Amino acid sequence: xxxxxxxxxxxxxxxxxxxxxxxxxxxxxxxxxxxxxxxxxxxxxxxxxxxxxxxxxxxxxxxxxxxxxxxxxxxxxxxxxxxxxxxxxxxxxxxxxxxxxxxxxxxxxxxxxxxxxxxxxxxxxxxxxxxxxxxxxxxxxxxxxxxxxxxxxxxxxxxxxxxxxxxxxxxxxxxxxxxxxxxxxxxxxxxxxxxxxxxxxxxxxxxxxxxxxxxxxxxxxxxxxxxxxxxxxxxxxxxxxxxxxxxxxxxxxxxxxxxxxxxxxxxxxxxxxxxxxxxxxxxxxxxxxxxxxxxxxxxxxxxxxxxxxxxxxxxxxxxxxxxxxxxxxxxxxxxxxxxxxxxxxxxxxxxxxxxxxxxxxxxxxxxxxxxxxxxxxxxxxxxxxxxx
Numbered sequence: 001x002x003x004x005x006x007x008x009x010x011x012x013x014x015x016x017x018x019x020x021x022x023x024x025x026x027x028x029x030x031x032x033x034x035x036x037x038x039x040x041x042x043x044x045x046x047x048x049x050x051x052x053x054x055x056x057x058x059x060x061x062x063x064x065x066x067x068x069x070x071x072x073x074x075x076x077x078x079x080x081x082x083x084x085x086x087x088x089x090x091x092x093x094x095x096x097x098x099x100x101x102x103x104x105x106x107x108x109x110x111x112x113x114x115x116x117x118x119x120x121x122x123x124x125x126x127x128x129x130x131x132x133x134x135x136x137x138x139x140x141x142x143x144x145x146x147x148x149x150x151x152x153x154x155x156x157x158x159x160x161x162x163x164x165x166x167x168x169x170x171x172x173x174x175x176x177x178x179x180x181x182x183x184x185x186x187x188x189x190x191x192x193x194x195x196x197x198x199x200x201x202x203x204x205x206x207x208x209x210x211x212x213x214x215x216x217x218x219x220x221x222x223x224x225x226x227x228x229x230x231x232x233x234x235x236x237x238x239x240x241x242x243x244x245x246x247x248x249x250x251x252x253x254x255x256x257x258x259x260x261x262x263x264x265x266x267x268x269x270x271x272x273x274x275x276x277x278x279x280x281x282x283x284x285x286x287x288x289x290x291x292x293x294x295x296x297x298x299x300x301x302x303x304x305x306x307x308x309x310x311x312x313x314x315x316x317x318x319x320x321x322x323x324x325x326x327x328x329x330x331x332x333x334x335x336x337x338x339x340x341x342x343x344x345x346x347x348x349x350x351x352x353x354x355x356x357x358x359x360x361x362x363x364x365x366x367x368x369x370x371x372x373x374x375x376x377x378x379x380x381x382x383x384x385x386x387x388x
Contacts, residue, residue: 006125010134012186013118013125014141019179020080020114022145023172026152027087027107028052029230029251030172031100033153033244034165036235038095046355046366048097049231051104053347056112060344063116064337072117072124072333076183079113082106084180087173094169108344114183116340120333121186123324135324136265139317143259150251157244161237206335209326214384215319216339218278220346221370221377222315225289227347228354228370229254229308236293236363246298250305257309265317275385278318279378285311286374293364315377 032045040048067075086106093099122138152171157163206212230251237247261268261281268277288308292301320339327335350373354366361368 009187010122010125010137012182013121014138016076016080016114016179016182016186017118017138017141018145018148019175019182020083020111020118020145021142022147022149023083023087023176023179024107024111024149025146025230025251025255026149026168027090027172028104028227029150029153029234030163030165030168031090031104032231032234033157033162034090034094035097035100036238037162037165038097040097044355045231045235046228046351046353046358048100048104049227049351050348051101052108053344053351054108055105056108057341057344057348059109060112060116060337060341061334063113064334064341067116067120067333067337068331072121073183073186074117075113075333076117076121076186077180079110079115079117080176080180080183082110083114084110084173084176086110087169087176091166091169091173094166112340112344114179116333116336117183119320119324119336119340123327123336133266135317135321136262139313139320140259140262143255143262143313146255147252147259150248150255153248154245154252155248157248161244163244163248206327206331206338209323211384212323212326212338214380215323216342217346218282218315218377218381219319219339220343221350221373222282222285222312223343224346224350225285225370225374226312227351228366229289231351232354232358232363232366233292235358236367239363240295242298250298250301253302254305254309254312257306258313261310261313262317265314268314269318274318274322275381277314279381281311281314282374282378282381283311284308286371286378289367289371289374293367311374 028049031048035045035048063075083106086103089099089106090103094103118138119135122134125134152168153163156167233251234244234247236242237244237250271277272280285308288304288311292304292308296304320336323335323339350370354369357365357369
């Protein structure tokens with residue numbers, strides 16, 4: 001593919017990432033709201049959220065192998081189709097715990113496949129020496145989606161503690177159908193497949209890459225922190241009497257702040273270096289998360305969500321670009337699936353633990369727990385710097 005063709009393909013991937021990330025970050029908190037609507041106790045919302053990550057964890061490695069074998073486009077198409085099916089199930093069959101679980105599982109598997117396909121495609125299409133920029137723009141697109149998506153909650157939740165969940169699911173399904181069309185028309189080759197005589201790295205070889213396990217651990221904690229914010233900020237808002245519309249705006253502000261940090265990622269890396277930037281971002285996120293449950297006015301929560309979003313926006317692109325560069329040729333799909341598999345494991349462990357904490361200490365306890373985990377991630381980044 002020519003340089004112009006690669007650039008066009010990357011822009012289509014970025015557009016698809018906006019929709020897939022935006023709708024995932026809209027549907028997931030809406031599932032929490034519908035769970036509250038039908039009487040699920042807040043302590044069980046963490047377990048419900050964990051179903052989003054449980055099934056993808058079981059198939060992540062298989063998806064990585066399939067990506068290296070068949071190319072990322074087919075994986076993106078199938079994944080986005082599953083997301084559309086999830087929206088359809090929640091829209092037309094919702095209202096029970098079973099349907100919420102089924103919709104969450106379909107959304108999780110579909111999102112996993114779409115994201116692995118997108119990341120493998122970006123790794124293969126990026127121009128030499130521009131990998132950090134490509135992943136910065138890719139994660140920026142995801143942040144834009146995460147910022148715009150929860151706006152649906154604000155639109156359909158004005159003046160109400162619980163928004164119109166059915167309307168949100170319906171609009172999300174329509175937008176995910178548009179994302180499916182983008183995946184189908186994507187003119188990408190079978191990147192990152194290498195020469196036919198090239199043997200892809202084995203799983204054991206990938207696991208021996210120095211710094212891989214700390215990088216996956218940090219990514220898992222960062223993504224779990226985003227998840228727990230999505231799950232328990234609505235619960236905290238309900239406890240404090242904050243309207244669903246305001247909570248939706250706060251979630252959008254968090255995502256917009258992550259978008260800004262990724263927009264200036266290249267300059268920040270050149271200013272501080274990848275490892276120092278990663279450490280400071282994690283500590284800032286930990287402190288911000290710890291202060292959120294203290295019952296501040298809305299303007300104070302807004303400031304904290306800006307700081308939290310900025311800190312959480314750094315970890316993903318830094319570790320993602322490093323892993324794409326460290327992975328042997330023809331193995332980017334497997335490498336990305338390891339990273340995402342580790343992230344999904346974190347999305348099971350941390351929300352489930354948060355639910356247990358919330359049973360005794362409410363939403364505040366869940367947020368304080370993940371704040372401690374972010375502090376631990378900062379310690380890990382200082383002890384195990386990524387080697388470039």
